[in-house]
Amino acid sequence: MTPEALLDLFLLSPVGLVELNEDGRVEVANLAARRLLSPFTPTGSLEDLVGALNTIAPDLSARVRGFDSPRGVIVDSVELLAPGSQHGVFLSLVKVATGRIVAVATDAAELASARGLVSRLEQRLHAVEGAVREYAIYTIDREGRIDSWSEAAERVHQWPASVVVGQPMTVLLPADHGDSYLQDTLALAARNGWCEEEGHRQRQDGTLFWSNTVITALRGASGEALGFSVVTHDQSERRKLEEQTRDDASSTTDYLTGVAARRAFFDVAQSEVARARRYGQPLTMLLVDPDNFADTVAQHGEGFASEWLRAIAWVCRQESRTTDVVGRVGGEAFAVLLPSTELSGGLVLAERIRERMQRHVFAGDYQGARCTLSIGVAEVSEGITGVDGLMTTAGTAVERARQAGMNLVVGYDD
Numbered sequence: 452m453t454p455e456a457l458l459d460l461f462l463l464s465p466v467g468l469v470e471l472n473e474d475g476r477v478e479v480a481n482l483a484a485r486r487l488l489s490p491f492t493p494t495g496s497l498e499d500l501v502g503a504l505n506t507i508a509p510d511l512s513a514r515v516r517g518f519d520s521p522r523g524v525i526v527d528s529v530e531l532l533a534p535g536s537q538h539g540v541f542l543s544l545v546k547v548a549t550g551r552i553v554a555v556a557t558d559a560a561e562l563a564s565a566r567g568l569v570s571r572l573e574q575r576l577h578a579v580e581g582a583v584r585e586y587a588i589y590t591i592d593r594e595g596r597i598d599s600w601s602e603a604a605e606r607v608h609q610w611p612a613s614v615v616v617g618q619p620m621t622v623l624l625p626a627d628h629g630d631s632y633l634q635d636t637l638a639l640a641a642r643n644g645w646c647e648e649e650g651h652r653q654r655q656d657g658t659l660f661w662s663n664t665v666i667t668a669l670r671g672a673s674g675e676a677l678g679f680s681v682v683t684h685d686q687s688e689r690r691k692l693e694e695q696t697r698d699d700a701s702s703t704t705d706y707l708t709g710v711a712a713r714r715a716f717f718d719v720a721q722s723e724v725a726r727a728r729r730y731g732q733p734l735t736m737l738l739v740d741p742d743n744f745a746d747t748v749a750q751h752g753e754g755f756a757s758e759w760l761r762a763i764a765w766v767c768r769q770e771s772r773t774t775d776v777v778g779r780v781g782g783e784a785f786a787v788l789l790p791s792t793e794l795s796g797g798l799v800l801a802e803r804i805r806e807r808m809q810r811h812v813f814a815g816d817y818q819g820a821r822c823t824l825s826i827g828v829a830e831v832s833e834g835i836t837g838v839d840g841l842m843t844t845a846g847t848a849v850e851r852a853r854q855a856g857m858n859l860v861v862g863y864d865d
Contacts, residue, residue, distance in 0.1 A: 462481050462482060463481075463482070464481060464483060465483055466483060466555060466556070466557055467480070467481065467483040467484030467485075467486070467487045467488060467540075467554070467555065467556030467557070468480070468481045468483070468484055468553065468554070468555060468556075469481075469484045469488070469497065469500060469553065469554035469555075469556070470551065470552070470553055470554075471500060471501070471544075471551075471552040471553070471554060472550055472551070472552070473515075473549075473550045473551075473552065474501075475499065475500060475501025475502060475512060475515050475552070476498060476499050476500070476501075477497045477498055477499070477500050480497050483556070484497070484554070484556055485497060487540050487556045487557075487558060488500065488540065488542075488556055491503065491504055491507055491531055491540070492504075500554065501515055504531065504542075507531050507532070508529060508531060508542075511526065511529075511544075514526060514544075515544065515552065518546060520546065521546070521548070521549055522545075522546050522547055522548060523545070523546055524543065524544070524545050524546075525544040525545065525546055525552070526542070526543060526544045527543050528541045528542075528543055529541065529542050529543070530559060539558075539559030539560065540556050540557065540558060540559055541556070541557045541559050542554060542555070542556050543555045585607065585684055585685040585686075586603055586607065586682055586683065586684050586685070587601070587603055587604035587606075587607035587608055587652075587681075587682070587683040587685070588601045588603050588604055588680075588681070588682050589601055589604040589680075589681050590669070590678055590679065590680050590681065591620050591637075591678060591679050591681060592677075592678045592679075593637070593676060593677060593678055593679075594619075595619050595620045595621070595630075595633050595634065595637055596617060596618065596619055596620070597615055597616055597617065597618055597619075597620060598616065598617075598678065599616070600612040600615055600616050604683075607660075607683060607685050608623055608652070608653075608654055608655065608683075609654045609655045609656065610622075610623075610654075610655045614655075619633070620633055620681070621633055622653070623652055623653055623683075624651075624652065624653060625650075625651045625652075625653055625659060628650075636648070636666060637666070637676075637679060640666040640667065640668050640676070640679055641668050641676040641679075643731055644667070644668055645665060645666060645667040645668060646665075646666055646730075646732070647663065647664070647665045647666075647730050647732065648663075648664055648791055649661070649662070649663050649664075649686075649774060649790070649791075650662070650664075650774065652664070652683055652685075660685055660687040661685075661686050661687045662683045662684055662685055662686055662687075663683070663684045663686055664681065664682070664683045664684070665681075665682045666679050666680070666681050667679060667680045667681075667682075703715035705764075705778075705779040707757060707760060707761065707779075708760055708761050708763075708764035708765075708779055708785075709764060710764045710767070710768065710777040710778055710779055710785070711776060711777065711778035711779070712778065712779065713778065713779060713780050713781070715778065716776060716778025716779075716780055716786060716788070717778075717780075717838055719776050719778075719788065720736070720776070720778075720786075720788050720838045720841070721837075721838050723776075723788055723790050724831060724836075724837060724838055724841070726790075727790070727831050728831065728836065732790070732791050733791060733792055733793040733794075733830060733831070734788070734789070734790055734791070734792070734830065734831040735788075735789040735792045735793065735794055735796065735797035735828060735829065735830045735831075736786055736787070736788055736789070736797070736828070736829055736830075736841040736842070736845050737786060737787040737789070737797055737800065737801050737804070737826055737827070737828055737845065738780075738784065738785075738786050738826065738827045738828075738829075738842065738845035738846055738848070738849050739763060739767060739784065739785040739786065739787065739801075739804065739824055739826050740783070740784050740785075740824065740825050740826070740827075740849050741759060741763060741783050741822060741823075741824055742822070742823045742824060742825055742853070742857040742858060743857070744756075744759075744783045747759070747820070747822060751817055751820050752816075754816075755813075755817055755820065756783075758813060758817055759783075759820075759822055760779075760783060762808070762811055762813070762822070763783075763785055763808065763824070764777065764779065764785060766804055766807050766808050766811065767785055767787055767804055769807070770800060770803045770804050770807060771787055771789075771800065772789075774790055774791075775787055775788060775789050775790070776788040780842070786842070786845070787800070787804075793830060794828060794829075794830040794862055794864070797828040797830065797862070798828050798860060798862050801826040801828050801860040802860050804824065804826065805823070805824050805826055805858065805859070805860050808822060808823065808824045809821070809822075809823050809824075809858065823857060823858035824858065825849050825852035825853050825857050825858065825859055825861075826848075826849065826852065826859075826860045826861070827844075827845040827846060827847065827848025827849035827850075827851070827852060827861055827862075827863060828845065828848060828860065828861070828862040828863065829841050829844040829845040829848060829862070829863040830863075844863040845863060847863055848861040848862060848863040849861070
């Protein structure tokens, strides 16, 4: 680059460039430096820059005099703010040789604008946290430790920030939700970007409340999950209302067994299938069918049919979670819907139901009766996208269990 080109670059640079002697007096300054730094001098002159900045940066002169090295950074990005003005400048002083110092000045307007934006966003977030009375909002690190806690979270969970920050998120979960449950949930959120679940959460005093929780991965530039944002919606009041409505709506309950009637079960199943597909969550259905029903009833009498059906419903409810839905979907067939559960989890539950029914002891006139179940398990997938598909494939699995000798659990894997 020619000397003329270097001179043009110096004069026309948008960054302020000033050459000072060792006393801090200006020897040459470009146009940007005069525009940026003149407001900080009492007379608008840049002849003695260090002295002119004494009232704004009183230690600047001492730092220049005390810098003994032959070259190096004296000060780096010191923020200067003109009196009575929002005008700001970042100033750096670099010693380039004995007796020669270069000052670099950059406009801080963009930083001020960014700070204003951050302040407005913080105020907006604070307003949102104050308005959403039933939502807890907080963040956790990649290991599951709580690293920020909002006022909204304190209201819902009743944990003060001073106590809960730094604790593992498991302190907010029921006692039966351990570290493995939390790590599996975070792994799912990291893999898919976010995940959603319904279940109990815990307050500081140990009481539980029903909630819907969304965990979203917070990613770095490389795409790796650096932490997670957690939003928990306290739905305990809504759940009480739903339970009351369900108890009052006798038409939705099977009169004999107390589980959901066929139409009510299919209504819930359609909603759960739609939710599973929308959020990319697993959903599994069990179809539970008694073995040799007609022959066994003929052996023990017509009254035994009701006893057996009630026993099947009771066993299914006892082994299922509160979030699962048990319904009577045929004359003697039952179905269990398992939200947020993969096929493997459905197989485990089905095996518990099968084994418990095999060990069930009937009372009264039916002592000695032994009854078994064939259970088919199916999961929502690319090829199984609706309730009818789930029911059909689970029915196919039941038929395979019967053909294999009955009293079996068979999963449908497409």
